[in-house]
Amino acid sequence: MQKLRRTMLYVPGNNPGMIRDAHIYGADSIMIDLEDSVSLYEKDAARLLVYQALKTFDFGGIEVLVRVNPLNTPYGRDDFEAIVRAKPTAIRLPKTETADDVMEADELITGIEQKIGMELGTIKLFAAVESGKGALNAAQIAVASKRLIGIAIGAEDFVTDLKTTRSPEGIELLTARSLILFAARAAGIAAVDTVYSDVNNEEGFANEVKLIKQLGFDGKSIINPRQIEIVNRIYTPTKTEIQKSKRIIEASLEAEANGSGVISLDGKMIDRPIVERARRVLDLAEAAKINVE
């Protein structure tokens, strides 16, 4: 069954209460942050807290990632040294601009894994693209390491780099979102959209989730537990979609048995890509623990 990453919840790495409770809200993944939600004065304390939390807290089996500081800052290397030892599922690499950035992180992790006797390749990577340069290099970034499980866009930094701001329609993000999505699909890894910072604007958030789902993203980075239910509602297949998908698959199996490729169902042509999409709907429903029988 595919791993769902509809909701990847950021949790500030300097907030023990939020770190302790983050797993109870039902997000698909938790991303504990050592980067931009932690002030320069708290970097060392947060790193220590996150290390201890990963070693001792019970996250209820939810996937945990840690967003480290970039390696071209004074904190990046220390973050890797501590966090690899604490063994999260993956390290989120912010502000990734080139394939070399990913390879540098990969080599550093390999060195630490070797040093501590951890199986090589245990710690995965999730690259976030947050600049025009990063978006242009997305295709190379997405295949730069076997550790990569996904690629994301970070829109707040991205629009700052572009010298613009975020609009409700997101026209300024369309090209970057598409490049990142294409890169993810070409590499066979997850594509995850960016945070929506206006946490009290539920309608604006829902509109953005509908947009990124339509584009093809697997899910969204989120910053608040209240955003989880909205994403799940939009991403989870409806009963009607599930029923229709089951009928498509049944009809295709029947056609296969009769030796015909293209068939029609309710007056619409059904061929291979349509059957594949129907399968994906059922996979998504099953992964969301919906009974499709």
Ligand SMILES: CC(=O)SCCNC(=O)CCNC(=O)[C@H](O)C(C)(C)COP(=O)(O)OP(=O)(O)OC[C@H]1O[C@@H](n2cnc3c(N)ncnc32)[C@H](O)[C@@H]1OP(=O)(O)O
């Ligand atoms: C551009 C970027 O880099 S974005 C990534 C970095 N940013 C972050 O990580 C920010 C994460 N989010 C937050 O810190 C907060 O949600 C804020 C500051 C945006 C809003 O905070 P609040 O107004 O307190 O949120 P709200 O009132 O909805 O909180 C309700 C409950 O959820 C908890 N909560 C809120 N956000 C989170 C979170 N991200 N993770 C875990 N728990 C959270 C609160 O602690 C509170 O718990 P309580 O009822 O037990 O006291």
Ligand SMILES: O=C([O-])CC(=O)C(=O)O
């Ligand atoms: O990963 C994200 O979506 C948050 C982020 O850093 C950004 O928007 O700059």
Ligand SMILES: [Mg+2]
């Ligand atoms: Mg950012």
